[in-house]
Amino acid sequence: MPLLSAVGISGLQAGEDVKMKNLRTDPMRDLTPVTTMFSTPFYLVVNNSIPVKTVQELIDYAKARPGKLTYASLGRGGTHHLTGEMFRQRAGIDILHVPYKGSAPAMNDLLGGQVDMMFEGGASTFPYVQSGRLRALASTGPKRTHAMPDLPALTEFFPGLVMSAWIALVGPRGLPQDVIDTLTGAVQAMLKLPSTEEKFGPLGVETMPGTQADFLKLIQSEIPVLTKLVQDAGVEPQ
Numbered sequence: 433m434p435l436l437s438a439v440g441i442s443g444l445q446a447g448e449d450v451k452m453k454n455l456r457t458d459p460m461r462d463l464t465p466v467t468t469m470f471s472t473p474f475y476l477v478v479n480n481s482i483p484v485k486t487v488q489e490l491i492d493y494a495k496a497r498p499g500k501l502t503y504a505s506l507g508r509g510g511t512h513h514l515t516g517e518m519f520r521q522r523a524g525i526d527i528l529h530v531p532y533k534g535s536a537p538a539m540n541d542l543l544g545g546q547v548d549m550m551f552e553g554g555a556s557t558f559p560y561v562q563s564g565r566l567r568a569l570a571s572t573g574p575k576r577t578h579a580m581p582d583l584p585a586l587t588e589f590f591p592g593l594v595m596s597a598w599i600a601l602v603g604p605r606g607l608p609q610d611v612i613d614t615l616t617g618a619v620q621a622m623l624k625l626p627s628t629e630e631k632f633g634p635l636g637v638e639t640m641p642g643t644q645a646d647f648l649k650l651i652q653s654e655i656p657v658l659t660k661l662v663q664d665a666g667v668e669p670q
């Protein structure tokens with residue numbers, strides 16, 4: 433069975449469809465959701481040259497410098513971009529989006545001070561935060577994370593501002609229900625193993641147990657939110 437990462441089916445539906453004019457695959461039509469596996473929030477990190485230590489200080493700093501601060505993403509219309517767009521809208525600030533072709537060049541420029549901030553996953557940001565090269569201000573999950581429990585979640589400042597990347601198991605269209613049930617049972621058993629948490633927890637990746645019904649509900653709830661963000665961000669098909 434194939435794995436879809438990032439925001440999975442909803443991200444492909446809302447983001448990739450508008451980025452690609454001739455996308456032939458419709459995830460909702462051509463794939464069968466099986467079960468969720470893991471989730472990870474993004475972390476709002478800033479370059480140390482930005483003299484702020486809290487989300488509110490960042491907002492105040494940005495409002496005093498409209499159009500001057502920049503945030504990096506892994507590409508226009510992707511989840512990192514949409515997270516920044518959601519934050520920009522809710523905070524009422526004017527910050528400039530700078531798209532990159534991947535995490536490595538974006539992170540390099542953030543470390544070098546060519547851009548000011550970024551929403552990125554824990555695996556990429558934790559080493560730099562721990563070494564003091566970047567400053568983390570908040571996470572974007574529905575609550576504070578196990579990996580950084582002292583760091584506030586953005587939803588504490590802006591209720592409902594949640595954007596988590598998730599990894600889930602999907603199969604081809606028409607996958608039999610007995611196969612779905614067997615795969616779901618195996619995945620849920622794996623998620624309960626202590627070794628699973630030991631391996632993924634330090635990376636900021638949390639287990640996300642759920643049934644097929646839970647997975648479908650997640651997809652259906654995210655598609656309209658991400659679609660509106662794409663439209664508000666003015667992302668056009670390429």
